[in-house]
Amino acid sequence: MNITATHIAHGLLACLLTAPALAETSLERDILNAPMPHETSKGGKEVLVHYGRLQGALQNDADNAARLEQLKRDVASCAATKRAAGTPANPPTEWPQHLNGFREDFYATKNVAITYGAAWAYVMNPEDCSVVDGPTLAAKSASRARAIWTTATLKSSAGLCQIDLVAKTARGQCGMEAHRNARASQAQNPADVVAQMKRNPNIPASVIAQMQTMMPAASGPAKTILGITCHPEQMLGDTLCVASGGSFAPAAKLVLERSSAKGISMSAKQAALDARVGENVFAPHLAGGFRITDQGKP
Numbered sequence: 001m002n003i004t005a006t007h008i009a010h011g012l013l014a015c016l017l018t019a020p021a022l023a024e025t026s027l028e029r030d031i032l033n034a035p036m037p038h039e040t041s042k043g044g045k046e047v048l049v050h051y052g053r054l055q056g057a058l059q060n061d062a063d064n065a066a067r068l069e070q071l072k073r074d075v076a077s078c079a080a081t082k083r084a085a086g087t088p089a090n091p092p093t094e095w096p097q098h099l100n101g102f103r104e105d106f107y108a109t110k111n112v113a114i115t116y117g118a119a120w121a122y123v124m125n126p127e128d129c130s131v132v133d134g135p136t137l138a139a140k141s142a143s144r145a146r147a148i149w150t151t152a153t154l155k156s157s158a159g160l161c162q163i164d165l166v167a168k169t170a171r172g173q174c175g176m177e178a179h180r181n182a183r184a185s186q187a188q189n190p191a192d193v194v195a196q197m198k199r200n201p202n203i204p205a206s207v208i209a210q211m212q213t214m215m216p217a218a219s220g221p222a223k224t225i226l227g228i229t230c231h232p233e234q235m236l237g238d239t240l241c242v243a244s245g246g247s248f249a250p251a252a253k254l255v256l257e258r259s260s261a262k263g264i265s266m267s268a269k270q271a272a273l274d275a276r277v278g279e280n281v282f283a284p285h286l287a288g289g290f291r292i293t294d295q296g297k298p
Contacts, residue, residue, distance in 0.1 A: 024097045027133055031118045034148045036105050036270065037281050044279030050246055050254045051107045051275055056266030058100035063263075067099050071124060071131065078129035090128040096120070102264060107281055108250035112156040112179040114282050115252075116149045116165075139166050152284055156182035156251055163285045170285035170292045179282070184251070225256040226271045237261030246273035 024032070036053055057064065075091050082089035103118040121134040136146040147166050154161040158181075159173025173179070197203050220232040223241055230241035241257035256268040285292060 025094050025122075027120055027136070028096055028098070028101060031101070031103055031120060031148055034103075034118070037116055037149070037284070038107065038277035041280050041284070041287075042278045044281075044283070046276045047109050047279045047282075048248070049107045049109050049275055049277050049281075050243065050250045050271075050273050051105070051277070052243070052254050052256060052268050052271040054102075054104045054106070054255065054258065054266040055269050056102050056258070056264055057098040058102075059263045060265070064098055068095065071099065071122070074124050075129050075131060078124060078126060082129060088128065090130040092131040095131070096122045102266060104266065106252075106254065107277065108252050108254060109282075110184040110248040111182045111251055112154065112282055113250060113252035114152055114154045116284075117151040117153075118149050135166075142167070149284075154179065154282060154285075157184075158182040161285070163290075165284060168290045170290050171294055174285060174292050174294075176279075176283050176286065180279075182251070184249075223257075225268055228256060228271055228273060230256045232257075243271070243273070248274075 032055060036051070038051065059067075072095075079089040079091050099122045101120050105116040107114050119135065122131055123134055124130070125132045125137070133146070135150055139146045144166050149165045152163040152165060154163065154174070156179040158178040161170055161172040161174035161179075163170045163174075197207075219234045219239060222229050222231050222244075224230075225241065228243050229245055230243045232239060232241050234240075238261055239257075239259045240253070240255050243254040243256050254271070254273075256271060258264070258266045280287075
């Protein structure tokens, strides 16, 4: 009997599709179960913050299931071709629950905010038919270790600092003194901003109309998530549920739920208002070993 790559692929695919799927990969578990940064970085004087931990995935469960099945088909085809040619293949022994997943941990005082980002994106490696995480491959190609947290963005009215926690670089306004002393948030009602613009005869109606499309607009009744009241709003195609309450207005919005126009849905798994944390949570780039450029520039 002539056994072809197609026959092998069909057999492998049947095994892959009927094999019991693991709930998560070890990487997914590591990212989702990692403690929040303030729980491991306790240095610095205590500051009052609002914080939240968002987790989510790309597209809905049905889309994810269809993409996972397609990935299994691709792996089966790849492995069959390798084996028919006498080349080693390394198909996975565990499958991700979500091919693309995200986590954001956010902290804000009245002056400054920081968002830590973690993500995974599973793809097939055509070299050996393994299923690998894209950020892990990128880190290895640069001879670096894959970290749980990959990025952090520090911002205030003083400017922005973009921090790469894998490459250990920081760029922008990265000095903590400037952020610590930045002007506190003075949030304005979007309707008041539009009304003020309309009173100015020098601002064309077309500019005002364009600005209105970029401003948040209420999109439903208030909700309660993790015991915190939040108000749904739409902005630039995204739907957010923005927390309210606490003793101060944060430097950036504490979002407890987000559905983006790109298909990413995230919800809060941990959140608090008026919590005290060590100030070092805002300065991972000052822990040593980072290359900081353009420091002091907005």
